[in-house]
Amino acid sequence: MKFKEIDVTKSSGEKVRFSLDKLRNSLSKSGASKTVIDQILNSVRDELYQGISTKEIYNRAFALLKKQNSHYASRYKLKKAIYEFGPTGYPFENFVSAVLKYSGFNTKVGQILQGKCVTHEIDVVASKNGNTIIIECKFHSEEGRNCNVKVPLYIASRFKDVKTHWDLKPQETDLNECWVVTNTRFTEDALKYGKCVGLHLLSWDYPKGDALKDRIDRLGLYPITVSTLLTNREKQFLLSRDVVLCRDLIGDSFYLDHLGVSETRKQNILKEVKTLCNS
Structure with a gap:
């Protein structure tokens, strides 16, 4: 069996061709040197077999990285670390709030806002430069679960209700923006609809260059x-x-x-x- 023919199994059950470059890029974000990364890649490559899970590859790479330096291993496990927040979404809401604070926002978690029709519990309310944004956090504690189009559909309707009431009377700040933040990914339909109705979508790897993982690394949060x-x-x-x-x-x-x-x-x-x- 040639190395290039190895297929791996993702957490969703999907089979994809193993990419050495993708693993190299993932390891490079840990801060490890090229020499260390090459050593790990060689070890992992020798242990591959047809149908191996991406989780098993990750665990092996993580163990080898941890032997070299616990700091490298900590950075490498960033995505998994967020899954470890637990079964509830509350720690993730606090985490998103903290990331926004370090970007200059004043934030409050778990706020009740009045809408035109009903009240809504909003995960995070953030204000900056005379503008207020409301943020809905969609946390998944298991890999392979993405946000489908139902999520932005539901949140867009809530935002419309809150904004309608907000605009009825003078406020200290303007409310013109709603964010949806997830620790996983959005489906293509979710992205298409969210962008169409003007929602700000933030996921693990979207938008490119300013995704959740990029903000964490950039701010050291x-x-x-x-x-x-x-x-x-x-x-x-x-x-x-x-x-x-x-x-x-x-x-x-x-x-x-x-x-x-x-x-x-x-x-x-x-x-x-x-x-x-x-x-």
Whole structure:
């Protein structure tokens, strides 16, 4: 069997041809050197077999990267780390709010806004330069689940109802924009409809160059779940205390004391998250 004939199985069940270049690009975002990346690629390539899952390839590459440097591994696992927010969407809403704050917005999470017909619970309300935007967050805790056209259809109608009421009386800010943010992807129909009605769509890889993953890397706003040193229990405890960013933990390190983390381990964890924030 030739290497180029290897097909891999995506989380959705779809079979696609394995791309060494795609894996190389993914690893390069970790910050690892070309030498380290080449070593990992050679190891992974030797272990491929027909029908291997992309998850298995990721796990193997992650393990090899972690052996080299935990900081590289943390950056590499960014997408998976967001899935680790848990079964509810609340930590993701806090995360989106935090990303917008570092872009200069004043934000509030879980706000009730009056519409012309009914009230609506809005995930995030953000204001900047005299303008207010409302953001709906669609979080999926499992890979392979994308936002279909029903999502922008539903959100566009909610936005119309809120805006109609908003414009009935003078407000401190204008409301002219609605965002839909997801940690996965939009289907083609969802993108087409969203753009047609004027929604701002933000997904893991859309829009190109300014997608969610690009904003995280550009601002150094890594979720606490990227840590390779914190346990799952510790991550969930921190998320329950609204500590969603590595930057948050630096300022609220007393939570590690509350968890009973030893001083040596505490310093290693803080070193890891500081390195990420400054990368």
